[in-house]
Amino acid sequence: MTMQAHSLLDWSPEAAVFDCDGTLMDTERHWQDARNRAFAAFGLTPPRGFAERAKGVHYTDCGRLMAEETHKPELAEELGSALLEHFLALVADDPTTMPGAVELVRLLSGRLPLAVASNCPLEVVTGCLGRAGLLQHFDHIVVPSGMPPDAVGGCPGAAGSQVVRPKPWPDVYATAARLCGVRPERAFAVEDSLTGVESARRAGLRVVGVGARPTGEDAGAADLWVTTLRAPELLAWVRARVLKGTQAPGGD
Structure with a gap:
């Protein structure tokens, strides 16, 4: 100690x-699932180690990070919205x-x-x-x-x-x-x-x-x-x- x-x-x-x-x-597993679903919805592959970098990050900032690390900065807002939508659906089913x-x-x-x-x-x-x-x-x-x-x-x-x-x-x-x-x-x-x-x-x-x-x-x-x-x-x-x-x- x-x-x-x-x-x-x-x-x-x-x-x-x-x-x-x-x-x-x-709920962290729900955020991870939601990130994967948001990436998939836009045909993107999650960068290596992204889950750890995204842990605890506000969903709007996470959307920007997702967009930056996949070299699609124009998708920042849409990825953030998709992330929240998927998360809300997942957490409602399994709190x-x-x-x-x-x-x-x-x-x-x-x-x-x-x-x-x-x-x-x-x-x-x-x-x-x-x-x-x-x-x-x-x-x-x-x-x-x-x-x-x-x-x-x-x-x-x-x-x-x-x-x-x-x-x-x-x-x-x-x-x-x-x-x-x-x-x-x-x-x-x-x-x-x-x-x-x-x-x-x-x-x-x-x-x-x-x-x-x-x-x-x-x-x-x-x-x-x-x-x-x-x-x-x-x-x-x-x-x-x-x-x-x-x-x-x-x-x-």
Whole structure:
């Protein structure tokens, strides 16, 4: 365990902000299928390694990346639209949570302000979380938008009048922390992509990375890497530093 991990595990947060795709919901495979279908629809072959480069990237930026890497820049907007259309159809048929996501969210619910910061469209995030029975646990949903997101399902995700740019810009995480009523350095983010980790770090949050620990210089991008949200070290930290001394509404 690194000194960075020790620092996080000795610290008590005041809010938690979760990514959605690949962190709470098992939708990354849907994005991959949707990218492949969009490429195929235009007779294009996915470049080698494209899935990793596209992970966590906003769908409009992904459309541009798809167009650039296949040398069809004129198709950027159409590829982005096709990508979103295919993804929406896939996720509607199969909304599945990531291992440990439901348990961790329920464990934190009522103990800390909770928010979601996602690059997905608002209707995708709220639809997925609603079908998974998780939406009611979150105080705020923040997504990229040139206009303030509407209140949906009891989650007022109101970002005021500011423009919220997609990850890796820090906007979604900075806005989520502000809506939770805490300074960014008093909140932690939970992320599965390096794009999302960069966004949260730029906003000033500490970060728990979920999935295989990266190699090389990316290994230190998050304060702690865990393989799943069921990781014993993560749950031990939550119980020792978050649940201790707090009480859920109506709890004993």
